[in-house]
Amino acid sequence: MNSSVKFADMRSAYGNTLAELGMINKNIVCVGADTTDSLKTKKFGDKFPERFFNIGIAEANLVSIAAGLAMTGKIAFASTYAAFLPGRCLDQIRNAICYPDLNVKLVVSHAGLTVGPDGASHQQIEDIAIMRSIPNMKVITPSDAVSVTRLIKNIVDIPGPFYIRLARPSSEILYEENDSDFKIGKGNILREGSDMTIISCGLMVYKSLQAADNLKKNGISCRVIDCYSIKPIDRDLVIAAAKETGYIITIEEHNYIGGLGSAVTEICSEEYPCYVKRLGIKDIFGESARDSELNLLLEKHGLTEKEIERHVLSTLYRIKNGNLS
Amino acid sequence: MGFSMRYLDMKAKIREIRINAIKGIAEAGSGHPGASFSAAEIMGVLYFRILKHDPSNPEWSGRDYFINSKGHSAPGFYATLAVAGYFPTDEMKNLRKFGSRLQGHPVRYSKYLENHSLPGVEYSAGSEGIGLSVSIGIALSNIIDNKKNRVYVLLGDGETNEGQIWEAAMTAPKFKLDNLVVFLDRNRIQQDGFTEDIMPIDPVRDKWLAFNWNVIEINGHKIEQIMDALNKSGQIKDKPTIIIANTIKGNGIKHMANNPQWHGRAPHHKQSPLLIQELEGDYMISPSIIAGEKENYEEKIRKAERAGADMIHLDVMDGKFVQNTTFLADTIKKLRPITNLPFDTHLMIENPYEYIHEYIDASCDIITVHTETCNEEQFICIRDKVLSHGISLGIAINPETKLPNWVFPNLNSIDVIIIMSVHPGFSGQKFIPETTSKIFNLNKILKNHGFKGYIEADGGIDASTVQQVYDAGARIMVAGSAVFSNSDINSAIIQLRHKTNVTLERNLLRKADENNIRKDWLVARKHILIPLANELGIEDEINEL
Secondary structure, three states: OOOOOEEHHHHHHHHHHHHHHHHHOOEEEEEEEEOOOHHHOOHHHOOOOOHHEEEEHHHHHHHHHHHHHHOOOOEEEEEHHHHHOOOHHHHHHHHHHHOOOEEEEEEEOOOOHHHHOHHHOEEEEHHHHHHOOOOEEEEOOOHHHHHHHHHHHHOOEEEOEEEOOOOEEEEEEOOOOOOOOOOOOOOOOEEEOOOEEEEEEEOEEEEEEEEHHHHOOOOOEEEEEEEEEEEEEHHHHHHHHHHOEEEEEEEEEEEOOHHHHHHHHHHHHHOOOOEEEEEEEEOOOOOOOOOHHHHHHHOOOOOOHHHHHHHHHHHHHHHHEEEEE | OOOOOOOOHHHHHHOOOHHHHHHHHHHHOOHHHHHHOOOHHHHHHHHHHHHHHHHHOOOOOOOOEEEEHHHHHHHHHHHHHHHHHHOOOOHHHOOOOOOOOOOOOOOOOOOHHHHHOOOOOOOOOOOOOOHHHHHHHHHHHHHOOOOOOOOOEEEEEEEOOOOOHHHHHHHHHHHHOOOOEOOOOOOOOOOOOEEEHHHOOOOOHHHHHHHOOOOEEEEOOOOHHHHHHHHHHHHOOOOOOEEEEEEEOOOOOOOOOOOOHOOOHHHHHHHHHHHHHHHHHHEEEEEEOOOOOOOHHHHHHHHHHOOOOOOEEEEEEEOOOOOOOOHHHHHHHHHHOOOOEEEEEEEEOOHHHHHHHHHHHHOOOEEEEHHHHHOHHHHHHHHHHHHHHHEEEEEEEOOOOOOOOOHHHHHHHHHHHEEEEEOOOOOOOOOOOHHHHHHHHHHHHHHOOOOEEEEEEEEEOOOOHHHHHHHOOOOOOEEEHHHHHHOHHHHHHHHHHHHHHHHHHHHHHHHHHOOHHHHHHHHHHHHHHHHHHHHHOHHHHHHHH
C-alpha cells in the first residue's frame, strides 16, 4: 500500500491495457457505442481500426454484435456506460451471450452514484444484482486503476462472459503493480484484523481502509477485504472472516439489495451464520451532485468511512451489551 | 435458372422438411407449424444448395453461417438439419421433450450444452430481434479475418417490430457488409393476428431501401426465385442484401395456410397421417408450350407464368425419333432469360447422348431422355454429365414401352419418370386410358424399389383425365392443349388444380375414415371443403357442422 496517496482513473487504465493487449493478441476486438472517447477504448481503435467498431447509440445492438464476434473466436470487449448496459440489454446479455457462454467482456464505466452531475438516470445501482443472477456471467468490481489493469489482463485468458464494473472519478491507487495476482474468484485481505471484517468493492474499498485505519487508533482491529470478484466470490475468504472475526460489515456503491452484501450474506447464512451488516444505497434512486459535491451525495447515502466506523462501533457496542450474539 | 441445382431433388427434400416438422410437432403436442412451413423453401434451398457446410464436421472453419433469428421456426429448422444429414430424422420425435437435444427454440451447440443443443445450430434463438445484430458480428469477424464465408439470416416479419432490428439495419450498411444476406419471411402473420393489424411494417421494401440495403422481393416458396435472388445478392458489392420473401404461413397444409390460429398450435397427433398424405400429395403443373395456336413461345411462357404454372415443359423433337420437329437447344437458350420457372425439358430425339451437353449449356433444370433412345451404357454417361451439373435427370417411356431393367439400379439418380399417355410427336392427341393402370402399377413397383422422385404424366392431360393420373400416382402433370388451346389460360390452370384438389380431398377423407377422425377432419378442414362439397358429395355433412 502506498503511503502517500496517488490518484488514477480506471478508464484510462482499461483503455491503455486493452491497447497493449491488442498488440499481443490479434483476437481481441472492441465495440463501442458512441462513448469510446469517454471509455478510452478509442486508443485501441486508433491502433487497430480494423478490429474496432463504433456501433453508435444502440446498446442492444452493441452487445449482440459482440456476441457474433465472439461466435467466430474473437475476444469481444463491449464498452459503454454502466447505466445503459445491464438493464437495457439484459435480454441480449442473457440470451445471446450468457446462455451460449460466449467470450464477451462487458466493461462498463460510470457505475454507482459517483457519476455525479448526470443524476439518477445515469447512476447505475442495480447492475451487480442483475448481472450476478445470470448463469455463466462473472462479475468483477475493481477497486483502483492498478487492479483494473491486472484484472483486464487476467480475464482475456478466461473464456466466457464477464461484467467489469468501473467507476467514473479518478480514484486513489490502492495497489502496487505486483501486490496481488488478482485471480478471479479470489479476494484480497488488505488489512488484517480480528474484531470485525469489512468486505467492500470498487471505490468503497478505500473508504473501508480509511475507516479501519481510524478505528485502529482506538484499538479496534478490523479486517478489510477487497472483494473485487463478486461472482465467483471467494467463499473461503468470507467463511474465514465469519469464523475468525465473527461479525461482517459490507459496503458497496450499489443498492443494498442483491449486490455484494447479499452475496456475502448468502454464504454466511448457509456456511457460518453470523451478523452481517449491509451498507449500500437504501433502495432509493440517487440525484445530481457536482464533482465537488460527490462527498455530500455519498454521505447522504451512508457511503463514507465515517458511516463504516459508526456501524463498527455500534455493532461492537451491541455485542458488548449482549444485544447481538 | 442458370444455377447448379437438381431442382426436383430439392423439391422432394423440402417436402421431407415439412413432413418431419409436422411429425415432430404432432408428437410434441406443441410448436409452431406455421413459421416452420413458411420458411421451408428458404431453409431448404440454403442447406441443400447454397451454404458451404459439412454435416459431418459442423464446426468446419470454411463454413457459411446460417443464423435463424426466428427461433419459433425450430421444428422446420431441425427438420432441415436432419434432412441435410446433421442428425437422424427419427430424432424429430423428441422435439420439445425433457432431456432432448431438440429444445423448443434452437440452442447454439456447445460442449457444455451438448445434451441440449444440436451440432450445426449456430445461434440460440427464442428472444426475437437479436439475430441480425449477432450476424453482423460474424460478418465483421469474417472481414477482419479476410474470410469469404457468407452469413445468411432468417428474420420473421413480426420480429421486425423489435427496435433492435432497425439498429442492426442501420449498422450493416455502415460497414458495407456485402457478405450478409437476410431473408425476411414475409408471411404477414404474427402471434396475435395479421402483421398489418398488430403493428404494420409496410411499406417494408421502402423501409429497407431507405436504410441503404440491396432489396430483392420474391415469392419465398419458389425455389427458382430464391436461387435467383441469392445469385443476385452475390453480385452486389459494398451493401448487405435483404430478400423479402413473400410467403404463406403454414404453406403446405391448406387449412393451416394463412391462418393466424396456426401460428403456435400443434395439430392433433391423430391428424398427422393425413397431413403427411397432403404434403406427399403435392403436385406440379407443367404446361407444354408446343400446344395451341402458332404463337410465339416467349408469349406462352409469360402467360403460363402469370397463370401460376409450376414449370415449363419443353418438348424437343428432332423429326427422327418422332415425326414432328419442334425446337432444339438453341431455342431453349434463347427462351431461358424470359423466366425463372424451371425448364422441364423432354428430349424426343435420337442419340440424346450426343447432344446432351447442348441442353446442359442451355440451363435446363430437368432433362429427360427416352429409354428407347439409349442403352444402359449411354444412359450412364448421360446420367453422369447431367448430375455433375446439378440438373435433375429424367427418363421417359412410350405407351407401349416397359421400364428397362437397367433403370432400377439407377433410381437414386433419377428425379422424374415420364410415362407417356399418348404417342409422342404431336400435341392434341387423346389420352390412352390404359396409361392410368400403367402409372398405378409402376408407381407401386418404383416405390418398392425406393424411388423418391416424381412420376410425370404426359399427353392428353386435361380436366377429364387429370384426376385419374393423379390418383394413380402422377405428381407432375404436363398439360398442353388443355392450357394453350384454351382462350383463358388462367382458368384452364385453375380448373386443372381444382380437379386435382378434389381428388386429394377425397383421398384425405377416405384416410380420415380409416383413422376414425372424419368429424374432426371436417371441422378442421371446413373452409377448404365448402367450395368442393358438391363434387365430394358432402354438402349435407358440411352444413350440419
